[in-house]
Amino acid sequence: MSKPVIAIVYHSGYGHTKVVAEAVLAGIKESDAVEGVLVPVEQVDEKWELLDGAAAIVFGAPIYMGNVSAAFQTFAEKSSKRWFEMKWKDKLAAGFVNSGAMNGDKHRGMEVLFGLSQQHGMVWVGLGLHPGNNNANGSPEDLNRLGGFAGAYAQSNIDQGPEVVPPATDHRTARHLGKRVAEATVRWTGGA
Numbered sequence: 001m002s003k004p005v006i007a008i009v010y011h012s013g014y015g016h017t018k019v020v021a022e023a024v025l026a027g028i029k030e031s032d033a034v035e036g037v038l039v040p041v042e043q044v045d046e047k048w049e050l051l052d053g054a055a056a057i058v059f060g061a062p063i064y065m066g067n068v069s070a071a072f073q074t075f076a077e078k079s080s081k082r083w084f085e086m087k088w089k090d091k092l093a094a095g096f097v098n099s100g101a102m103n104g105d106k107h108r109g110m111e112v113l114f115g116l117s118q119q120h121g122m123v124w125v126g127l128g129l130h131p132g133n134n135n136a137n138g139s140p141e142d143l144n145r146l147g148g149f150a151g152a153y154a155q156s157n158i159d160q161g162p163e164v165v166p167p168a169t170d171h172r173t174a175r176h177l178g179k180r181v182a183e184a185t186v187r188w189t190g191g192a
């Protein structure tokens, strides 16, 4: 039997959110029992069948003007064709967002990703971590330094390129999400 597929559907206008998507993929790849695939929204028209066959879909977007980017939202609207037949019902879902500001209205974007998953009848997997960087001994190096619960949050200084930001700590948090979704997928599907 083939391995359950976890697709990561993401948009990245300038490469920063792509780095986060790659970190999620690295976490998925820690498991031999599942297969991870990156799907940039620009390529989604060739990937609908792959998404229909996936066991889990992780959604990722940069925050533009306090919301997920328009390109991601275009993908979300195109996915309505799947919604009519409830093709994604009972797949696992998870999300990650990335923005320039520490807050930057990231959670608003995360709620859009969650809402998309619920429209499709999917089952949401959160981050499953305590917040880091929230006490006297805490540090920006902590896992989950931005203290998210619903998914993986990342922050990229707006004057630095994706080879520098988001920082390694956010890569680790995103990697944790990928690993968690892989483990959840094995439990949810009964494994390969």
Ligand SMILES: Cc1cc2nc3c(=O)[nH]c(=O)nc-3n(C[C@H](O)[C@H](O)[C@H](O)COP(=O)(O)O)c2cc1C
Pocket: 011, 012, 013, 014, 015, 016, 017, 018, 062, 063, 064, 065, 066, 067, 098, 099, 100, 101, 102, 103, 104, 105, 156, 157, 158
């Ligand atoms: C059109 C536009 C709007 C943006 N709006 C926000 C915002 O509302 N909040 C924020 O924190 N950062 C905002 N940013 C910064 C981006 O979220 C940040 O640069 C992010 O790393 C871009 O990711 P990408 O390279 O994957 O596109 C905006 C950037 C652009 C280009």
